[in-house]
Amino acid sequence: xxxxxxxxxxxxxxxxxxxxxxxxxxxxxxxxxxxxxxxxxxxxxxxxxxxxxxxxxxxxxxxxxxxxxxxxxxxxxxxxxxxxxxxxxxxxxxxxxxxxxxxxxxxxxxxxxxxxxxxxxxxxxxxxxxxxxxxxxxxxxxxxxxxxxxxxxxxxxxxxxxxxxxxxxxxxxxxxxxxxxxxxxxxxxxxx
Amino acid sequence: xxxxxxxxxxxxxxxxxxxxxxxxxxxxxxxxxxxxxxxxxxxxxxxxxxxxxxxxxxxxxxxxxxxxxxxxxxxxxxxxxxxxxxxxxxxxxxxxxxxxxxxxxxxxxxxxxxxxxxxxxxxxxxxxxxxxxxxxxxxxxxxxxxxxxxxxxxxxxxxxxxxxxxxxxxxxxxxxxxxxxxxxxxxxxxxx
DNA sequence: GATATACTATACAGTTCTGTATAATATATT
DNA sequence: AATATATTATACAGAACTGTATAGTATATC
Numbered sequence: 001x002x003x004x005x006x007x008x009x010x011x012x013x014x015x016x017x018x019x020x021x022x023x024x025x026x027x028x029x030x031x032x033x034x035x036x037x038x039x040x041x042x043x044x045x046x047x048x049x050x051x052x053x054x055x056x057x058x059x060x061x062x063x064x065x066x067x068x069x070x071x072x073x074x075x076x077x078x079x080x081x082x083x084x085x086x087x088x089x090x091x092x093x094x095x096x097x098x099x100x101x102x103x104x105x106x107x108x109x110x111x112x113x114x115x116x117x118x119x120x121x122x123x124x125x126x127x128x129x130x131x132x133x134x135x136x137x138x139x140x141x142x143x144x145x146x147x148x149x150x151x152x153x154x155x156x157x158x159x160x161x162x163x164x165x166x167x168x169x170x171x172x173x174x175x176x177x178x179x180x181x182x183x184x185x186x187x188x189x190x191x192x
Numbered sequence: 193x194x195x196x197x198x199x200x201x202x203x204x205x206x207x208x209x210x211x212x213x214x215x216x217x218x219x220x221x222x223x224x225x226x227x228x229x230x231x232x233x234x235x236x237x238x239x240x241x242x243x244x245x246x247x248x249x250x251x252x253x254x255x256x257x258x259x260x261x262x263x264x265x266x267x268x269x270x271x272x273x274x275x276x277x278x279x280x281x282x283x284x285x286x287x288x289x290x291x292x293x294x295x296x297x298x299x300x301x302x303x304x305x306x307x308x309x310x311x312x313x314x315x316x317x318x319x320x321x322x323x324x325x326x327x328x329x330x331x332x333x334x335x336x337x338x339x340x341x342x343x344x345x346x347x348x349x350x351x352x353x354x355x356x357x358x359x360x361x362x363x364x365x366x367x368x369x370x371x372x373x374x375x376x377x378x379x380x381x382x383x384x
Numbered sequence: 385g386a387t388a389t390a391c392t393a394t395a396c397a398g399t400t401c402t403g404t405a406t407a408a409t410a411t412a413t414t
Numbered sequence: 415a416a417t418a419t420a421t422t423a424t425a426c427a428g429a430a431c432t433g434t435a436t437a438g439t440a441t442a443t444c
Contacts, residue, residue, distance in 0.1 A: 009421080025307055027219040030401060041422055046403065104307065111360045112304035113217055115296065126360045154373040157366060160356045161349030168303045168318045174349060181346040184380055185373055201391080222431055233392055238433065 010048040013038045018059045022103035026056060026113050056110070056121055063106040064128045068135070070096070075139075082142040086186060089139060090179040093159060097166050097175045104167045108160060132156065143190070151189040158182055202240040205230045210251045214295035218248060218305050248302070248313055255298035256320045260327070262288070267331075274334040278378060281331060282371040285351060289358050289367045296359045300352060324348065335382070343381040350374055 016038040020029045031052055035045050049055035074092040079085050096102060111125035137152035145151055158178045165174035208230040212221045223244055227237050241247040266284040271277045288294060303317035329344035337343055350370045357366035 007420085023307060025219070025305055027217070027305070031403085032401080041424095042403075043405095043423090044421060047420085052402065108356060109304040109307065111356075112301040113219070115215060115217055115301065115359065117362065122360075129357070129360050150369055150372075153366060153369045154350075157350050157353030157357065157370050157373070158346075159353070161351070161353035164300060164303075164352045164356060165321070165349060167307065168314075168321050170309065174345060177342055177345045178349050180342075181349070181373070181377055184376065188376055199390085223433085224431080233394095234433075235393090236391060239390085244432065 007048070009038075009040055009044055013040065013045055013048060013055075014059060014062060017055055018063055018106075019103070021056070021059060022106070022109070026110060031055075053120065057124055060106050060110055060121070060124055060128065064132075067096070067105075068132075082139075083144065086136070086139040086143045086145070087183075089136065089155070090158075090175075090182045093162075094175045094179055097162060102166070105160070105163045108163055109167070129156070129160070132159075140189070145186075145189045146192050147189060151185060154185050155182055158185075199240070201230075201232055201236055205232065205237055205240065205247075206250060206254060209247055210255055210298075211295070213248070213251060214298070214301070218302060223247075245313065249316055252298050252302055252313070252316055252320065256324075259288070259297075260324075274331075275336065278328075278331040278335045278337070279375075281328065281347070282350075282367075282374045285354075286367045286371055289354060294358070297352070297355045300355055301359070321348070321352070324351075332381070337378075337381045338384050339381060343377060346377050347374055350377075 013034065017029070017034050020034060020037065024033075031042055031045055034055075035042050038045075045055070049058065071092055074095075075085050075088065078092075079088050107125035107128040110121055111129070114121040114125070116122055117126075133152050133156040136155050137148045140148035140151045158181055162174045162178040165172045205226065209221070209226050212226060212229065216225075223234060223237055226247075227234050230237075237247070241250065263284055266287075267277050267280065270284075271280050299317035299320040302313055303321075306313040306317070308314055309318070325344050325348040328347050329340045332340035332343050350373055354367045354370040357364045
């Protein structure tokens with residue numbers, strides 16, 4: 001993990017961009033808007049981020065890191081037995097989705113705004129989705145589940161579907177049903 | 193009376209826009225590009241569609257109608273018993289997703305590009321997602337499933353998750369596992 | 385043949401966008 | 415006090431975007 005010494009202003013720009021990209025869309029948010037909301041100027045933005053694309057990529061990376069760190073922490077402090085982590089996964093996902101600060105999943109929106117598979121932003125989104133699926137697969141493996149990859153894929157579909165539903169309509173309640181479905185799939189995979 | 197058929201050019205513009213929106217993104221596709229690819233001029237485009245937003249809304253509506261018609265037809269010609277339709281639903285969804293002409297789901301991408309819930313395009317996307325879920329719920333009801341709405345929501349999550357996965361990486365194979373999960377959920381809901 | 389209609393060609397107004405150039409100001413270090 | 419660094423203020427080049435104005439051409443209908 002490349003930890004970077006970050007100036008307060010750099011971080012402010014990054015956080016502002018994250019928020020604006022989520023609430024207004026990436027292509028609909030100009031750098032002028034970002035610097036105005038962040039309370040700085042374009043010169044400073046372009047000092048820290050060489051292009052808007054570079055800023056987008058960093059926003060996506062930071063968002064994913066923050067989410068993954070939050071989830072790791074939840075799983076490690078609340079659960080001792082590795083076999084239980086997969087069972088509690090959707091409890092924490094529910095907590096995350098229903099949190100008032102939830103604004104959506106970066107890589108899901110980004111991949112829709114940049115549908116071309118050659119595009120670096122699309123490629124990063126795709127990579128993040130794959131890595132999150134692998135993370136679930138690792139949890140399933142540690143829980144001694146046979147078809148860990150298969151279950152992980154199914155759970156990731158429920159996850160992305162629930163996020164999608166919540167992005168479309170806040171307070172959709174989709175995660176409640178995703179959780180039930182996940183429980184059923186996990187129990188089925190364990191008893192195999 | 194005089195039967196008013198849709199002008200060939202209007203349809204050409206609509207189809208071209210549908211394709212370009214899916215492959216390049218909506219905000220990244222200018223009207224100049226659309227008319228160039230469609231082989232016409234901006235004057236003609238703005239004759240049939242008053243604004244770009246109007247064009248986007250029509251594209252979304254037509255895409256959803258086309259998909260729903262295709263699916264209705266598949267379900268009605270291949271299945272007689274209403275109780276079997278829900279079981280075959282994901283077979284046809286798989287056929288649709290794995291088809292070479294699959295470019296994604298309009299309302300999923302649109303809602304990501306226009307995340308603001310006040311936006312007419314976002315609202316239409318949300319409505320289409322809700323209506324598709326209601327369509328699944330109707331299938332579940334006709335199959336005498338008790339918690340039809342609950343199952344429909346879960347299946348729609350798998351559906352949107354699988355579409356999302358396929359939009360991110362063509363040939364992901366996600367639909368195969370979505371199908372398995374759907375079967376499990378349907379069987380579980382039937383035996384209640 | 386005259387006329388309405390559909391469509392093209394082209395230019396352009398006005399806005400917004402990314403990215404840079406240039407000069408001034410504040411802050412920290414020596 | 416002198417100097418390097420960070421940041422601001424502002425203007426602007428150049429491109430892309432939506433939407434319109436205007437004039438000309440093709441085609442079908444009367």
